[in-house]
Amino acid sequence: MSTPSWSASLSHVSDTIHIDGLHKSFGTTRALDGLDLVVETGEVHGFLGPNGAGKSTTIRVLLGMLRHDGGTVRLLDGDPWSDATALHRRLAYVPGDVTLWPNLSGGEVIDLLGRLRGGVDRARRDDLIERFQLDPTKRGRSYSKGNRQKVALVAGLAANTELLLLDEPTSGLDPLMEEVFRGAVQEVREQGRTVLLSSHILSEVEALCDRVTIIREGRTVESGTLAEMRHLTRTSVDVTTSRPLEGLDALAGIHDLVLEQGGARARFDVDTARIGETLTHLGTFGITALTSTPPTLEELFLRHYGDEIEAAEEPVS
Amino acid sequence: MTDSFTGTGTLVRLALRRTRFALLWWFVGISALYYVTAVSLAATYPDQASLDRLAASVEGNAALLAMAGPDYALDTLGGQTAWQTSAFGAILAGLMSTFLVVRLTRAGEENGQDELIRADVVGRSATTAAALVITSAINVVLVVAVALLLIASDLPVAGSWALALALGCAGLVFMGFALVFCQVSSTTRGAWGMSGGVIALAYLLRAVGDVGNGALSWLSPIGWGQQMRAYDDERWWPALLSLAVAIALCGLARALFDRRDFGAGLVAARRGPGTREWRGGAYELAWRLQRPTVIGWLIGLAVGGFAYGSIGDDVGDLVGDGDLSDVMTGGETSGTALVDGFYASAVLLLAIAAAAFGVASVLRARAEEVNGRLEPVLTTALSRPTYLSSHLLVALGASTLGIALAGFATGLMNGVVSGDYGRVWPLTWAGLSYAPAIWVLIGVAVALIGLVPRLTSLAWVAIVFAAVVMFFGPLLQFPDWVTNVSPFSHLAMVPLEDLSWPPIMWLTAVAVALLAAGYVGFRRRDVVN
Numbered sequence: 001m002s003t004p005s006w007s008a009s010l011s012h013v014s015d016t017i018h019i020d021g022l023h024k025s026f027g028t029t030r031a032l033d034g035l036d037l038v039v040e041t042g043e044v045h046g047f048l049g050p051n052g053a054g055k056s057t058t059i060r061v062l063l064g065m066l067r068h069d070g071g072t073v074r075l076l077d078g079d080p081w082s083d084a085t086a087l088h089r090r091l092a093y094v095p096g097d098v099t100l101w102p103n104l105s106g107g108e109v110i111d112l113l114g115r116l117r118g119g120v121d122r123a124r125r126d127d128l129i130e131r132f133q134l135d136p137t138k139r140g141r142s143y144s145k146g147n148r149q150k151v152a153l154v155a156g157l158a159a160n161t162e163l164l165l166l167d168e169p170t171s172g173l174d175p176l177m178e179e180v181f182r183g184a185v186q187e188v189r190e191q192g193r194t195v196l197l198s199s200h201i202l203s204e205v206e207a208l209c210d211r212v213t214i215i216r217e218g219r220t221v222e223s224g225t226l227a228e229m230r231h232l233t234r235t236s237v238d239v240t241t242s243r244p245l246e247g248l249d250a251l252a253g254i255h256d257l258v259l260e261q262g263g264a265r266a267r268f269d270v271d272t273a274r275i276g277e278t279l280t281h282l283g284t285f286g287i288t289a290l291t292s293t294p295p296t297l298e299e300l301f302l303r304h305y306g307d308e309i310e311a312a313e314e315p316v317s
Numbered sequence: 318m319t320d321s322f323t324g325t326g327t328l329v330r331l332a333l334r335r336t337r338f339a340l341l342w343w344f345v346g347i348s349a350l351y352y353v354t355a356v357s358l359a360a361t362y363p364d365q366a367s368l369d370r371l372a373a374s375v376e377g378n379a380a381l382l383a384m385a386g387p388d389y390a391l392d393t394l395g396g397q398t399a400w401q402t403s404a405f406g407a408i409l410a411g412l413m414s415t416f417l418v419v420r421l422t423r424a425g426e427e428n429g430q431d432e433l434i435r436a437d438v439v440g441r442s443a444t445t446a447a448a449l450v451i452t453s454a455i456n457v458v459l460v461v462a463v464a465l466l467l468i469a470s471d472l473p474v475a476g477s478w479a480l481a482l483a484l485g486c487a488g489l490v491f492m493g494f495a496l497v498f499c500q501v502s503s504t505t506r507g508a509w510g511m512s513g514g515v516i517a518l519a520y521l522l523r524a525v526g527d528v529g530n531g532a533l534s535w536l537s538p539i540g541w542g543q544q545m546r547a548y549d550d551e552r553w554w555p556a557l558l559s560l561a562v563a564i565a566l567c568g569l570a571r572a573l574f575d576r577r578d579f580g581a582g583l584v585a586a587r588r589g590p591g592t593r594e595w596r597g598g599a600y601e602l603a604w605r606l607q608r609p610t611v612i613g614w615l616i617g618l619a620v621g622g623f624a625y626g627s628i629g630d631d632v633g634d635l636v637g638d639g640d641l642s643d644v645m646t647g648g649e650t651s652g653t654a655l656v657d658g659f660y661a662s663a664v665l666l667l668a669i670a671a672a673a674f675g676v677a678s679v680l681r682a683r684a685e686e687v688n689g690r691l692e693p694v695l696t697t698a699l700s701r702p703t704y705l706s707s708h709l710l711v712a713l714g715a716s717t718l719g720i721a722l723a724g725f726a727t728g729l730m731n732g733v734v735s736g737d738y739g740r741v742w743p744l745t746w747a748g749l750s751y752a753p754a755i756w757v758l759i760g761v762a763v764a765l766i767g768l769v770p771r772l773t774s775l776a777w778v779a780i781v782f783a784a785v786v787m788f789f790g791p792l793l794q795f796p797d798w799v800t801n802v803s804p805f806s807h808l809a810m811v812p813l814e815d816l817s818w819p820p821i822m823w824l825t826a827v828a829v830a831l832l833a834a835g836y837v838g839f840r841r842r843d844v845v846n
Contacts, residue, residue, distance in 0.1 A: 063696050065844040085700040093696040099689040101606065102504060105589030112602060115595040116697035136591040141503070152693070 014077060016041045016163055016194040017062065023070035024057055024218075031057040033218035034071070039196050044189050046209035047198040048301065054218040055198040056096070059167050062196075063093060076163060089118055092159035096168030096198075098148040100140030106151040107136030113155040125158040131180050145172040157184050164188060164195045170204060182207060202298050214301070222300075233300050234269040236293040237278070241265075242286035251281060324439035328447035332421050339420075340455055343413040344462070347484070350406055351463045355398045355470040357793045368392050371792075375400075380659040383524040383628060384666060384788065386543045387534065395472045395548030397792075399480045403547070404523070405788055407539040408516055410459070410488030414452050415512040418495035421448035424505045426580050435579070445496070445574065449567065452492045460485035476548030483542025486559030490538040491516060493566025500573035503582030510613050517617055517670075521624040528628045538562070599699050603707035606685075607678055611715045614674040618667060618723040625663035626730025654813065660727060660744060661810035662787075667723040668751035668805065669784050675716030675759045676776045682708035683766045683773045691844060701840050705763070709832070712759050717752045724748025740812070747811035753824035754804035758783070760831030767838025770845070 017039035024032040032054045039045040049055050060066045062075050064084030073080055078087050100109055110129075114120035129136055132150045143151065149172045156164060164185075170178050185208050188195055199205050205212060206226065213223040222229060234255065239245075244263030248254055253274035258267045270278050275292075282290070333340075362368045372392035375381050382388060386404050390396030422445055425431035431444055460481045467477035491512065498511040519537040526534030527543075534540035541555040577583055595601055682705055685691045695704060724744040732738035762776035769775075786795065786803040800806045804827070807820040 060692075060844075063692075065692060065695065067841075067843055084695075085698055088696055089698045091696075093693070095689075095692065097689065098693075101690060103589075104605070105591060105593075107591035108589060108593040108595075111593050112595050113693060113697055116598060116694060116699045118698055137588040139587075139589045155693075 014041075015039060015074075016076060017045075017196060018074040019058070019062075019071065020073075021071035022058065022061065022068055022073060024054075024061060024066060024068050031218055032061075032068075034220075035215060035218055036220045036223070037213050037215075038223070039194060040211070041194055042189075042192050043210040044185060044195040044197060044208050046205035046212035047196055047215070048200065048202075048205060048212055049198075049215040050200065053215050055215065056167055057218075058215075059093075059165055059196070059198060062165060064088075090161050091163040091165060092117070092156040092161045093165045094152045094156035094167065094169040096149075096171050098152040100143065100148055100151060102141035103139055105137050105139050106134060106143060106147070109140070109151055110136065110155045110158065114158060117159055117161075121158055121160055124160070125154065128154040128158050128184070131184070132177060146174060146177065149173055150177065153181065153184075157188070162193055164193065166195065166197045166199075168198055168200070170199075170201065178204070202301060229300055230272050230294065233272050235272050235275055236267075236269050237275075238267045238289075238291045239265070239282055239287060240289040241282065242288055245282070245285050247281070251278060254278065321440040321442045322446050323443060324437070325443045325446045325450070328434070328439065328443050329450050332447050332451045336417060336420065336451065339416065340451075343409075343416075344455065344459065347406060347409050347413070347459055348462050348466060350409065351398070351402050351480070351484075352466040352470065354402050354789065354793070355394070355467055355472060358394055358397050358401075359470065361792075361794055362394070362397070365392070368394065368397070371397065378659075379528045379628060379655075380662040383528050383625065383659070384662065386523065387527045387531075389546045390549035393548055395476045395480075398467070398472060399476065399543075399547040401789065401792060403480065403483055403543050404520060404539055405784075406463075406484045407487035407542055408520060410456065410484050411491035411512075411516040411519075411538075414456065414488045414492035415495040415509065415516070417452040417455070418448050418492055418499060419505050419508050419512070421451065422496070423499040423502070423508050427503075427505055432579070442571075442574070445570075449492070449496070453489065456485045456488035456492070459488070473548055475551050479545045479551040479553070480547035482553075482556050483545050483547065486556050486563070487538050487542050489563040490541075490559050490566070493563040493570070496570040497566055497573065500570050500577060501583050503580070506610070507582070510610065514613070514617060517621070521621055525624050525628055599694070599703055599707040600710060602694070603681075603711050607681060607708070607711045607715070610678065611711065614671075614715070615719055615722060618671060618674070618719045619726040621667050621670065622723040622726025622728075623730040625660070625667070626727040626732075627734055628659070628663075657813040658810070660731075660740065661747065661813040663727060664720075664724050664744060664747045665751065665787060665805060665810070667727070668720050668748065668755060669780070669787060671716045671720040671723065671751075672755040672758045672783065673780045674719055675712045675755050676762045676780055678715060679708055679712035679759050679762045680766070680773055680776060681712075683770060686770070686844060695844060701844075702836055705766070705836060705839050709759070709763060713756065716755050716759065717749070720748040720751055720755060721745055722748075743812045746816070750811045750816055750821065751805065751808060753821050753828060754783075754808055756828035757804040757824055757831065760828040760835070763835030764831045764838070765835070767835035767840075767842070770842065 015038050017037060019035060019037040022032050022035040022037075023030075035054060035058060037047070037058065047055055047058070057066065061068050061073060062080050064080045064087070067081055076087055076090055080087060100106070104112070107129075110125060111120055114125065132154055134147065134150045134154060138147070140148070149169070153169060156166070156169075170181055173181060182204070185195060185197070189208075195208075197205065197209060209226070211223070211225050212229065214221050240261075241264055245259065245266050246263070248259075248266060248268070249257055251274075253271035255269045255271075256267075259265070260267075362371055369392050372388075375391050376388050384404070385400050388396075388400065391400060422431075425434070425444065434444065435441070462481075463484055464478045464481035467480060468474055494515045495508065495512045498508040498515075502508045502511060519539045523534040523537040523540035523543065526532060526537070526540060534544065538559060541559050544552070544555045546552055573583060597604070685694075685708075691704070695701065724747050725741060727748075728738070728741035728744035731740050731744070758776070758779055761779050762773065765773045765776055783803040783805055786800050786806060789795070790800050790806075804824055807824060809815060809817040809820070
């Protein structure tokens with residue numbers, strides 16, 4: 001392959017997306033309230049948050065559809081509002097809720113979006129249609145939700161752009177197609193292109209993303225690599241020792257401790273940051289069996305939104 | 318009640334909740350049409366002598382007969398009220414019924430709301446039944462309200478009920494048509510297109526019939542109402558004819574409904590090509606999306622032209638004098654001037670129809686945005702001004718071509734009927750001379766899209782206003798400033814009057830200014846879903 005335009009930007013020091021203190025209101029509703037987001041060039045960045053947190057609004061500001069009220073936004077070294085058309089040549093967008101023209105076929109829509117962006121890579125397009133098992137001759141009104149989503153995915157992934165903005169792109173896809181999607185994003189990553197993946201499917205983010213940003217009510221609450229974030233989570237430990245355990249409850253960072261078999265077996269959660277000193281302490285009692293379950297993104301997510309879930313459950317109990 | 322109708326009551330309440338404001342505006346608008354006309358006529362023509370003069374001028378004027386309806390008791394206030402309101406009122410009732418039926422049945426199937434409802438404990442026919450209940454009810458309410466308003470304006474009781482019934486019967490017949498088309502077409506756009514076509518055809522059939530051979534008026538649901546002869550020896554059986562046709566249409570719709578799948582029309586969706594070059598980019602997209610509508614409107618405008626052209630020979634047979642002929646002919650009463658006057662107003666009417674088409678066409682740019690189909694397109698290298706231009710070009714081009722075609726068709730058919738083809742090019746030019754007014758109304762729509770996108774439907778108010786000025790302006794003697802708000806009022810009535818360039822120039826300038834405002838606004842505002 002000849003040097004595509006996006007590889008030139010790999011040498012750039014600046015980030016592909018740099019958002020600082022973004023504000024956007026719709027009337028009296030504050031959609032974004034000081035949101036920060038940095039996407040480095042060449043990474044797959046997960047963008048997480050519950051429904052209504054502001055993910056789509058952020059992406060629509062990045063696309064120049066919405067004009068922001070405050071803060072700074074830089075996209076590919078440009079201003080997403082005033083340089084919209086020029087920037088759009090260098091990015092592709094896949095929405096989560098795809099509306100097609102009822103009387104245009106899926107193939108026509110893919111070609112239209114490619115053409116309007118500046119050209120269609122036929123081989124890539126045909127390959128993606130094949131992999132996603134899409135029938136391009138059906139008209140918009142006769143596609144199911146999943147198939148409409150595939151049309152948008154093929155159109156977006158076929159574009160040879162340096163940035164992909166994916167807004168919950170797999171809603172409606174079956175697990176097989178979800179796998180095809182993951183494969184396609186892996187290829188994009190290997191080509192050194194940048195991806196912003198908004199999602200609330202955590203396994204998808206965990207499998208694909210280098211770094212994640214978690215937002216809530218229009219504000220960034222956490223951002224970093226998954227490894228960094230796991231330090232903020234708890235690891236579940238189930239340990240059996242030859243001598244009864246003592247002093248565990250005095251250790252910092254131990255939660256939900258349950259002692260069994262006269263203290264010879266313990267189950268507890270420990271702050272991932274304190275797992276080392278905890279293991280040292282356990283070692284003094286002669287470990288005979290130990291299982292530890294690493295924290296998942298689900299737990300991370302629950303930690304940030306857990307109080308919401310509890311609040312929602314309260315009226316029921 | 319059978320299972321098929323389970324839940325109808327709840328759905329009627331839901332429909333009422335969803336359409337209450339629309340119902341209110343239709344009710345107020347249509348009632349006001351009748352009441353205001355009756356009251357202003359009484360004020361404008363206070364004595365019998367003035368009414369006699371008015372009647373004498375109207376009786377000889379083919380243009381007015383074609384526009385409004387047959388002449389019954391035109392020397393009475395009641396007869397004048399009926400004559401001026403019956404055609405316009407029937408059209409409004411038809412549009413109202415179509416709006417309600419399409420909105421409450423096919424629209425729900427198209428966007429999926431209905432699926433949610435039908436999965437509940439709701440009979441198969443409940444949605445349709447609820448739509449018919451609401452639509453019939455508003456028509457009945459209108460009949461009662463209009464009759465009482467007319468009686469309150471000191472018009473005879475029997476005639477008032479006849480005129481109001483004519484309105485309601487037209488509403489019910491067009492309700493039946495709309496329901497049939499909602500089964501035939503799988504899209505709201507298609508159902509609207511066919512229903513609008515039938516209303517326009519009904520209007521044209523009675524126009525040709527009222528001027529020439531009366532038989533054609535009997536093919537028109539609008540004609541049936543006018544043949545009830547309100548305020549002039551009323552006959553009531555045409556109301557039964559209307560009701561029978563309305564019931565028959567609902568029966569037909571029911572039969573079609575039982576033969577189709579949920580969400581589908583009678584015509585199965587065909588496959589499309591798997592690929593397309595799109596060399597024309599956004600412009601090709603706008604044309605591809607609007608092509609069916611454009612072709613439909615062009616055929617409609619040509620048919621309208623043919624209808625008016627075919628009247629040609631009969632116009633000369635009618636001779637009139639008095640106030641209105643002066644209004645229509647600028648004081649000349651020679652046969653040629655009368656015919657020219659007739660065609661000048663026929664082309665004006667077609668021009669307003671072409672303006673409605675132009676506005677509908679350019680509003681597609683906004684409809685795409687509301688339906689969420691603009692965002693994927695705008696996130697490519699397509700700029701906002703180019704996007705807006707793509708739909709604007711179709712709207713300007715097609716409406717300008719449409720009015721030229723309508724004028725040409727009028728002249729051509731006039732030639733076929735009279736053997737003299739001398740009016741073909743003058744009438745084509747007459748049509749084109751109205752283009753700047755059409756552009757102004759398209760400009761209003763674009764300005765609304767750019768500056769106040771939530772209120773784009775106000776563009777329709779501008780169209781309705783232009784139509785009201787045309788229908789009622791000369792007879793009700795609106796103040797000049799009211800008449801002058803309509804862009805059509807400033808242009809010369811070609812071929813009756815000579816083409817005048819200054820209004821053409823400044824109306825074009827106004828259109829350009831409105832378009833510029835719309836473009837600036839559209840560049841600066843948020844794109845919303």
